[in-house]
Amino acid sequence: MYIFKFLLVSGIFLNSAFASDDMLQKMHKMEIGLNKIQKGFLYNQIATIKDGVKDIQEANKVFHNQKETEKYLPKNKMHLSNIAFYSAKSMDMALESLMLYTEQNQMSKSHQAYSKIILSCGSCHSVVRGW
Numbered sequence: 008m009y010i011f012k013f014l015l016v017s018g019i020f021l022n023s024a025f026a027s028d029d030m031l032q033k034m035h036k037m038e039i040g041l042n043k044i045q046k047g048f049l050y051n052q053i054a055t056i057k058d059g060v061k062d063i064q065e066a067n068k069v070f071h072n073q074k075e076t077e078k079y080l081p082k083n084k085m086h087l088s089n090i091a092f093y094s095a096k097s098m099d100m101a102l103e104s105l106m107l108y109t110e111q112n113q114m115s116k117s118h119q120a121y122s123k124i125i126l127s128c129g130s131c132h133s134v135v136r137g138w
């Protein structure tokens with residue numbers, strides 16, 4: 008009985024202290040996407056850049072609703088869900104302009120949009136991690 012209670016209590020604790028598997032999977036997809044975009048710029052491969060944008064857009068869908076975004080944050084950070092939500096929103100806007108500039112072959116502007124994407128990753132992580 009004690010062991011059962013211990014497992015139950017530690018399960019609840021672990022659940023609130025760490026991000027869900029689902030969230031980490033999305034984040035790994037974002038990382039893969041970001042790496043592709045970087046590689047695409049470095050090697051001047053447009054298709055790789057576009058591929059990376061799609062990965063991030065796909066993973067970022069979980070944050071399209073503020074209530075949903077709240078669910079993915081650690082319990083003690085839920086009240087900051089609006090900041091997380093707006094980081095994801097500004098990331099979406101930067102992804103869109105990156106795609107647009109890339110299509111118009113304005114690669115310097117496209118690269119600036121890439122920097123904005125990285126800033127958005129950082130601003131949500133600042134909230135989540137208390138940086």
Ligand code: HEC
Nearest residue numbers: 026031034037038041070079091094095127128131135136
């Ligand atoms: C709206 C919030 C939000 C945005 C935007 C965001 N992340 Fe995250 N990220 C999280 C959360 C929540 C975690 C899990 C908690 C932690 O690691 O502190 C996380 C963790 C991670 C991790 C660590 C995963 C692990 O297994 O430990 C990586 C890598 C990552 N994010 C990549 C990115 C990249 C790349 C971007 C931008 C393209 C990004 N994230 C944008 C919320 C966000």
